[in-house]
Amino acid sequence: MPQLFAVMAVAETPSTPDKDTENELATIAPNDFGAALNYSFEEIDRHALSAPTSAEATVESLAAYLIEPAKNDREKARAIFRWITENIDYNIAVFFGSGTGATNSEDVLKSRKSVCYGYSDLFLSLAKEAGLQAVRISGYGKGYGYTPGKNFAGPFNHAWNAVKINGSWYLVDCTWGAGYVSGEGKYVRKFDDHYFMTPPSQFIFSHFPDDARWQLLNKPISKEEFENLVYQEADFFNLGLKLGQKNGTIDAESQINVSIFAPEDVLMMAKLEYADGTAAGDGYTFCQRDGERYDIYVQFPGAGSYILKAYAKRRDNPGKYDSVLEYGINATSGGGSGFPTTFKTFSETGAYLYEPLEGKLEAGSSYLFRIRVPGANSVSVVCGKEWTTLASRGDLFEGNATVCGDSVGIFGKFQGEGWDGLVAY
Secondary structure (H helix, E strand, O other), X not given: OOOOOOOOXXXXXXXXXXXXXXXXXXXXXXXXOOOOOOOOOHHHHHHHHOOOHHHHOXXXXXXXXXXXXXXXXXXXXXXXXXHHHHHOEEXXXXXXXXXXXXXXXXXXXXXOEEOXXXXXXXXXXXXXXXXOOEEEEEEEEOOOOOOOOOOOOOOOOEEEEEEEEOOEEEEEOHHHHHEEEOOOOOEEEOOOHHHEEEOHHHHXXXXXXXXXXXXXXXXXXXXXXXXXXXXXXXXXXXXXXXEOOOEOEEEEOOEEEEXXXXXXXXXXXXXXXEOOOOXXXXXXXXXXXXXXXXXXXXXXXXXXXXXXXXXXXXXXXXOXXXXXXXXXXXXXXXXXXXXXXXOHHHHHOOOEEEEOOOOOOOOOOEEEEEEEOOXXXXXXXXXXXXXXEOEEEOOXXXXXXXXXXXXXXXXXXXXXOOOEEEEEO
């Protein structure tokens, strides 16, 4: 989901760490644990979302209300974060340069609308009223309009916060925690827990602070290293995905293979686009699970620059797949036959196609079909009216079939009399 930047017409300069804060950063080990690990915010969230209008009149009255039932500094910070993400709208007009808007905390509280500088200033003001030590951080963010491999220069485009809890500093981004700008340029409110007390090792994939100490990493990275990191979105971490290849730009010949490690309950898919964002067409990606790993095979229409996008969701989620990462790819050649098409049952059963992997098969030729389909009672290759039942060995099915002039498909039989489509050529 495209995240939100600031609009750099804002004149106000974000605060920087004072001397005492700098000294503390030098002596306190960075904390790299997620906020929600074994900690429930249900009660404090409910309280924050129930704030009466009378409590929202001033920063002072709102802070007093939000922290009233808080048991510790973590819950104080959480109440502030949750109220802001629920009640402040992103000023889309300012974002696209058609006006100016409030960024001062008091003005933001009244207007209920701002860009990232307003979100972060309001968090800072509420945190100070709540007795918390906090700072506002400026830097570069990989948000709306970002493409893999982009270099950052000029004024900073984003602002967020850090807050001190139990002696350690934690990173918070109320703007991105509140919602995002859609591809159609519309603001979509969607709460994202990922941006509250985000582990620094995850935050760095999308946020690069002006002051390297606010990376909160044992070994801060350079701006060039930040620019080269793969574009991993919040749902990549929310879904528990892991990646070995962290370089965001890949040099390739005519095809590549990218592997992503995913929990058992996560489903994935992928698509290829040209660097300008237009679709490359169907059949250039093939995504399948092998144990704990998803393999994404990619071919290219020709030499050029591309963007590989990966999407994922929970198996029990009936909704759409969400964007989780993007790679920039420079291909020196292309022109492959593409890959076959897979159906819903293929991914849901954890099927794995060994061969043939080419998308177009030659009529009159015989091919070895080899596919693993967990839970299937029978698997057949269907070409026109010809059915070829594949021999089974556990959940592995294989056999030779001759391709006729019609389209070819692999079908599986699981329960009952019906057959489900798995793969189409």
